[in-house]
Amino acid sequence: MDVGEDQSYTFKEVYDAVFPVLYKVVYHIIREKTIAEDLCQEAFIRYYNKRIPLPSINESRYWLIRVAKNLAFNYRKRKVRETNAVDKLKQEGVKVQPDTQDNILKEETITVVKKAVDNLPVKYRTVLILKEYGELNYKEIAKILHISENNVKIRIYRARVLLEKKLNRDDLHVF
Amino acid sequence: MLQSDNLIKKIFVVVSLFLFHNLVYGVDINDALKYLEENSLNIKTITRVVDEQGLTIWNANMSKITISGKSVKVKLQGVNILVITDITPYIRYDNTILLVSQGEVWIGSSESDEMNHYSTIKSLPVSMGESALFFPLGVIKAVDRKIYNIELEIQVNPNNRDSGE
Amino acid sequence: MCFDGQTLSAFLDNELESSKYLIVKEHLQSCSDCQKTIDLLQSVSSQVKLANNQVESFTKETVWTRLSHSTSPGRGLDFWHRAFIISPTLMISLSFLFIAILGASLFFSIFNDSSSFPFSNNADLSFESEKYPLEIPVDNVEKVLAYFNIHDEPLEFYMQLPGPSDFVIQGEPLFLKKTDYVAER
Numbered sequence: 001m002d003v004g005e006d007q008s009y010t011f012k013e014v015y016d017a018v019f020p021v022l023y024k025v026v027y028h029i030i031r032e033k034t035i036a037e038d039l040c041q042e043a044f045i046r047y048y049n050k051r052i053p054l055p056s057i058n059e060s061r062y063w064l065i066r067v068a069k070n071l072a073f074n075y076r077k078r079k080v081r082e083t084n085a086v087d088k089l090k091q092e093g094v095k096v097q098p099d100t101q102d103n104i105l106k107e108e109t110i111t112v113v114k115k116a117v118d119n120l121p122v123k124y125r126t127v128l129i130l131k132e133y134g135e136l137n138y139k140e141i142a143k144i145l146h147i148s149e150n151n152v153k154i155r156i157y158r159a160r161v162l163l164e165k166k167l168n169r170d171d172l173h174v175f
Numbered sequence: 176m177l178q179s180d181n182l183i184k185k186i187f188v189v190v191s192l193f194l195f196h197n198l199v200y201g202v203d204i205n206d207a208l209k210y211l212e213e214n215s216l217n218i219k220t221i222t223r224v225v226d227e228q229g230l231t232i233w234n235a236n237m238s239k240i241t242i243s244g245k246s247v248k249v250k251l252q253g254v255n256i257l258v259i260t261d262i263t264p265y266i267r268y269d270n271t272i273l274l275v276s277q278g279e280v281w282i283g284s285s286e287s288d289e290m291n292h293y294s295t296i297k298s299l300p301v302s303m304g305e306s307a308l309f310f311p312l313g314v315i316k317a318v319d320r321k322i323y324n325i326e327l328e329i330q331v332n333p334n335n336r337d338s339g340e
Numbered sequence: 341m342c343f344d345g346q347t348l349s350a351f352l353d354n355e356l357e358s359s360k361y362l363i364v365k366e367h368l369q370s371c372s373d374c375q376k377t378i379d380l381l382q383s384v385s386s387q388v389k390l391a392n393n394q395v396e397s398f399t400k401e402t403v404w405t406r407l408s409h410s411t412s413p414g415r416g417l418d419f420w421h422r423a424f425i426i427s428p429t430l431m432i433s434l435s436f437l438f439i440a441i442l443g444a445s446l447f448f449s450i451f452n453d454s455s456s457f458p459f460s461n462n463a464d465l466s467f468e469s470e471k472y473p474l475e476i477p478v479d480n481v482e483k484v485l486a487y488f489n490i491h492d493e494p495l496e497f498y499m500q501l502p503g504p505s506d507f508v509i510q511g512e513p514l515f516l517k518k519t520d521y522v523a524e525r
């Protein structure tokens with residue numbers, strides 16, 4: 001949803017436009033719903049308190065995603081020292097509906113995929129989350145991370161290659 | 176016939192140098208340089224000599240491409256003075272710039288045989304495209320006689336080819 | 341002529357220029373190797389997307405409510421209102437104290453560098469890039485570093501100032517925003 005260059009826009013407009021993607025990105029970095037809410041709130045508070053306003057909603061979006069991503073990774077770093085990451089995933093748990101074989105396999109796939117994504121090196125994980133969950137294009141990801149579009153392309157490719165290796169080690173139901 | 180032979184030779188030399196450069200240094204260097212170029216900053220300075228009325232009697236423009244943390248030096252030489260200004264831009268994650276200005280002034284009088292050396296360091300947060308002024312000699316206070324002063328206007332912009340969003 | 345993995349990955353994401361996109365698309369019709377790569381990348385991408393969660397609009401509303409409370413100006417008014425009811429003397433003496441501190445720092449700032457305003461944020465003047473470094477993609481670190489070392493030149497600009505008069509030190513060097521300087525004059 002491209003909102004273009006605006007001269008004046010309200011805080012609520014930015015919030016409505018950016019919150020969905022922000023929450024998705026943060027959640028997929030830390031995988032805790034309540035904390036994800038807190039970190040998104042923190043990012044918006046910092047945005048509200050910024051002295052120098054940004055020129056457009058898009059620039060605000062990039063700024064907010066950048067800040068929220070850093071908050072999320074910092075949180076994860078602190079948390080990983082405290083608890084075992086794999087245990088956390090099991091607790092987080094996806095509700096397994098006791099019906100079709102397909103559903104059970106799908107849930108298992110999701111857990112394995114989440115674990116595989118979690119274990120990617122940070123720079124590959126970041127671009128992958130921004131692309132597949134944040135649904136941002138290469139240009140937007142480049143602006144958020146302050147890297148070139150070419151670099152984004154390379155990292156996404158390498159992330160996929162690494163994931164493919166991890167996922168194909170296990171027997172998985174491929175959709 | 177001889178002229179076109181020479182031209183062809185020149186083109187051949189240029190092309191093979193280019194290829195050689197690429198071969199020797201490889202794609203890696205070019206990729207790295209291209210990446211740096213995409214993240215580089217353009218520092219523009221306008222040096223002005225201003226009189227006590229505030230009128231500009233002389234100015235010089237300079238523009239240099241650098242990266243965050245790499246300084247640009249402006250050297251100004253006069254009859255009795257040498258001003259060296261070292262400007263370093265630091266880009267922050269919210270795209271604002273911390274500008275650090277280090278000034279050295281070697282100054283003497285054409286009459287005496289003494290020379291002084293002054294040094295200063297100042298930092299200032301600015302936005303992209305916002306102008307900052309550096310006065311290495313300070314600002315003129317007395318306006319009852321003819322005095323000249325030096326001011327440096329500094330502006331930092333991202334080094335993008337496409338100015339659009 | 342086959343394409344490298346990055347190009348195919350970008351093709352999948354619809355990030356290729358239209359001319360290149362068409363070339364790759366046509367090539368895929370006759371190349372099973374490239375098609376296989378695309379299928380593999382597509383499969384990874386789909387699996388990753390499976391774990392996508394829908395943002396409940398209810399979460400969005402919850403966080404917005406919390407935000408409005410912490411940022412609304414009404415909250416500030418409430419504070420003063422309460423303080424006045426509880427203890428007017430406390431509020432008055434706090435105000436005097438505040439004015440005294442403000443006055444004192446203004447007084448001292450006259451003797452110091454006139455460019456430092458009371459309550460200036462010193463965090464503004466520090467910088468570390470370690471959190472947000474430039475991340476340069478290279479395969480051979482040693483080679484690139486050696487190249488940079490050889491080619492690292494100082495960026496300098498040299499200019500001669502007009503004569504004949506001598507320049508004189510006017511006072512403390514000054515570094516400020518142009519808008520601030522113009523306002524002062």
